[in-house]
Amino acid sequence: MKFPITLRPAAPADAEFVDWLTGTVMSDYVIQTWSSIEARAEYFARNRFDPATTKIIQLAGRDIGCLSLVQDEQSVTVDNIQLLPELQRMGIGRALLEVLVRQCHEHGKRAKLQLLRVNPSRRLYERLGFELYGEDSERLYMQTSGPQSSV
Secondary structure, three states: OOOOOEEEOOHHHHHHHHHHHHHHHHHHHHHHOOOOHHHHHHHHOOOOOOOOEEEEEOOOOOEEEEEEEEOOOOOOOOOEEEEEEHHOOOOOOHHHHHHHHHHHOOOEEEEEEEEEEEOOOHHHHHHOOOEEEOOOOEEEEEEOOOOOOOO
């Protein structure tokens, strides 16, 4: 499915939208993962908007989500990818991640991410070539196998 999706750099004015989106998209998973209000608050505090790593996802010029990436020499880590609830399960996130994985491989890097154990997105990530490389009581850590060598 083709979408007129673009990414634009985030600006400080996007903080309210991104923090609202994080709360909206992640609340159910956070509640399932942590029983204490303090632990839940800590999750949201750690995942507050950071304009240095965030891009705003737009559909036909409308802000519909955010993508936060952290890069180093060997990898690009998807810190967050979130879409408005009414636009989830339409292939937008998948399309963005397919491009990211392809670009990582072209640049000799791995794509990495982490997700809460209760998040059903694991199946999508596995279909995109992410494999489990670590886990703890709350999270799964996944990465692609790295660039494919051409023979």
